[in-house]
Amino acid sequence: MKKWGYGLAGAALALVIGAVSTGLAATPEPGSDADPVVTKSYVEKVKQEILNVVKSQPGKPASDTQTPAAAKLIVEKVPAGKTIIGYAGTEFIVRTGKVVAHTPPGEGYGLPDLTAGTNITQGEPVPANHHLLLPRDDGRGLKVVKGPADIMIRGEYVVR
Template identity: 45%
Template sequence: MWKKVRNSKIYVALLGAAILFTVSTQVTKAGYLNPGTSEDPIVTQSYVEKRNEQLKYYIDQKISEMGGTPSSGSQAPAAFQVIEVNKGQIVIGQAGTEMILRSGTAKAIASQSGGLSDLTAGKDLKSEENVPLNHLLLIPRDDGRGLAITWDKTFIMVKGGYEIR
């Protein structure tokens, strides 16, 4: 009996009508959706740029409320400064300070939270470990990390806050 129904003209007509209804519903639905909504998550470049501008305005507004200055986009990055330190002195960096030992010798001063981040070698320098020349070091936290100088007239390039003791 099922075979007779499948071969009949009524079955073919109903199947065709169902397919046509499904396709036309999807085409109609796609034409009325706005890009970027939850129904149609595909977005355009102008939509993304508009959202980025709104986000930048929101962040600048929050910074202004906290008493800071909003980002200007044309602000020059901080430059390295060269400092000269002598044997026995220590250089303690603040959080985010970058240091490069240019000449002389120094040992790392670590804290209980960890050592100095040697970004050039991709490792952590522990306390009393020799600092290699010309390696970029990062002080991750403001917890007393820095360099103990072991050679007279040692030159260090520093970007960020530091203290010489």
């Protein structure tokens, strides 16, 4: 065989190998066992089953359920002389009236003022429209000196 014959045989062999390997690597046809086609009704049925399982799980409420009471913001009108005590995670915003901090005696107690970035200690006046967050269930709260005071509250609390 001449030189060009070897080249022609090599090219033909490469062409045959390429065609065979391309045929083997072809994607499966839609509807075959390797790539099944599903109907819209089947997808809707499975989707509904998944939604039912998710709704039956405890934990985060689904979008069509009511919000828990702790997440609601309540405006409480507190008369003068009364003290409002919150629990861990309770938030206060004083809107009207003169209010002072009520904390247990001792070092390190205060009301964290998230607006000013400060700590309001026992008997200090609480500025209006400042966001306060209670860190623990240890009797912290607000005492109304001159009122009534309108206080926005999120979380658990008692008025004494």
